[in-house]
Amino acid sequence: MSELITLTIDGISVTAPVGATILEAARSIGKEIPTICYHEACTANALCRLCVVEVVGARALVASCVAQVSQGMQVITQNERIQRSRRTILEMLDSTVDLSESSQISGYIKEYQADRERFPDTARRDLPVIDDNPMYVRDYAKCVLCWRCVQVCAEDGQFAFALNFG
Numbered sequence: 001m002s003e004l005i006t007l008t009i010d011g012i013s014v015t016a017p018v019g020a021t022i023l024e025a026a027r028s029i030g031k032e033i034p035t036i037c038y039h040e041a042c043t044a045n046a047l048c049r050l051c052v053v054e055v056v057g058a059r060a061l062v063a064s065c066v067a068q069v070s071q072g073m074q075v076i077t078q079n080e081r082i083q084r085s086r087r088t089i090l091e092m093l094d095s096t097v098d099l100s101e102s103s104q105i106s107g108y109i110k111e112y113q114a115d116r117e118r119f120p121d122t123a124r125r126d127l128p129v130i131d132d133n134p135m136y137v138r139d140y141a142k143c144v145l146c147w148r149c150v151q152v153c154a155e156d157g158q159f160a161f162a163l164n165f166g
Contacts, residue, residue, distance in 0.1 A: 007073040014069075022053055022064035022075055033077055034086065034108050036093075037146035038065040045147060048093075050108070052085050053077050061085055087112040095119035098142045105144070 002017040009026050016025040021044065026033050036048035046063035053064045056074035061082060064075075076082070090105070091114045099105050109116065130138040136149075 005069060005071040007069050007071070007075065009075045010077055016069050018069075020069050022055075022062070022067050022069055022073075023051055025069050026053075026064065026075070026077060031077060033064050034111075035065060036105060036108075036144060037148065039148050042148050042151040045151075047145065047147060048089065050086055050089055052082060054079060054082060083112060087114045090114040091116070091118045093144060095121050096123045096125060097144055098124070099144075101142060102144070 002019075004015050005018055006013060006015050007025065008014065009022075009029065009031060012029055012031075014025050014029055016028065023033055023035070023038065023044075033051050033053065035051045037046070038044055038048075038051060044065040046066040049063055051064045052061035053067075054076040055062050055067070056076070064077075086108070090109050090112055093099070093105070094109065094114065094116050095118075099109070108114075125141050125143075127140040130140075
């Protein structure tokens with residue numbers, strides 16, 4: 001049997017197993033924290049930083065998908081600092097990647113009132129579509145660099161290593 005600890009998320013007392021992440025503990029009480037790179041079937045890598053939360057006493061915001069819970073921890077999932085951080089991440093992502101086919105991220109942009117004109121799109125990737133494989137099409141102009149496809153092709157899934165970082 002796993003040892004349990006108690007923490008507080010947005011004023012709600014939560015019991016979670018030792019080793020659980022803040023994201024897992026929050027979801028266990030129905031509290032949604034936005035994510036892009038996180039997927040429950042993959043190893044969390046905290047690349048996107050959209051899942052940041054505030055831990056009382058910590059100087060910096062922490063990525064809830066990798067930060068483990070601790071006894072007595074107090075977590076805040078929504079405040080102006082967190083909102084501003086998420087909004088900025090979405091604005092920067094929108095300036096570099098074509099998000100036209102990502103309904104999830106477009107929903108986050110609307111929810112966090114991200115200014116799609118804040119950063120110039122001069123850094124936007126303009127790469128050709130690569131359709132050299134019958135199993136998938138690579139469109140790096142739309143890739144948000146979450147690395148889930150790489151993870152699934154590696155240790156988290158197929159062990160085929162068909163895709164890799166590059």
